[in-house]
Amino acid sequence: MSRIGKLPIEIPQGVKVNITKDNLVEVKGPLGELSQKVDPDIILEINENELIVKRPTEQKRHKSIHGLYRSLINNMVIGVSKGYEIKQEIVGVGYRATVTGQLLELAVGYSHAIYLELPPEIKAEAVTDRRANPIITLKSYDKQLIGQVAAKIRSFRKPEPYKGKGIKFVGEQLRRKAGKAAGM
Numbered sequence: 001m002s003r004i005g006k007l008p009i010e011i012p013q014g015v016k017v018n019i020t021k022d023n024l025v026e027v028k029g030p031l032g033e034l035s036q037k038v039d040p041d042i043i044l045e046i047n048e049n050e051l052i053v054k055r056p057t058e059q060k061r062h063k064s065i066h067g068l069y070r071s072l073i074n075n076m077v078i079g080v081s082k083g084y085e086i087k088q089e090i091v092g093v094g095y096r097a098t099v100t101g102q103l104l105e106l107a108v109g110y111s112h113a114i115y116l117e118l119p120p121e122i123k124a125e126a127v128t129d130r131r132a133n134p135i136i137t138l139k140s141y142d143k144q145l146i147g148q149v150a151a152k153i154r155s156f157r158k159p160e161p162y163k164g165k166g167i168k169f170v171g172e173q174l175r176r177k178a179g180k181a182a183g184m
Helices: 060-081 143-155
Strands: 016-019 024-028 033-037 043-047 050-054 084-091 096-100 103-107 114-117 123-127 135-140 166-169
Touching (some): 016 043, 024 060, 033 060, 050 060
Antiparallel strands (some): 016 024, 024 033, 043 050, 084 135, 096 103, 103 114
8 A cells, every 4th residue: 555645634623625526625724725636536535534545446557646646635735724835045146036916026137127927826025134145935825836936936047056046945955066176
């Protein structure tokens, strides 16, 4: 059995999970509402305050989707109860970020500013302290969406390996290269 798939999903207080007959899982909580279509072969059972995901056979296809759907549903439950947060740091002289409503403006070394319209499910905040790199904080209840938006922001200026300038995740370890002097 799948190590991840066999774990039960704890449903916290204030979160409601509804499973329709066509295997659509709807999760409602204090932070929002999410839904996910599940493969018709997967069996979902709710016992009091936990959800159990089961597979019908030991076929390779059933084994591969067993842990996947358990993880997706677990991420939904955690998202609507606690939420997710991603912090990104902008490294570089003159690089900055500002958030106005749902519009993120980035100045990352190009001749023009980059504007990104954020989805309504995501709340963004940009903090710029003196003598510190600007930090963008993204908060949402949808793990998949927040990861996609964070990757899009990072793609505007990936960290370069020599000086480390660019947009990186807070705590990310970059592989740095030595410059020309190392060749001698």
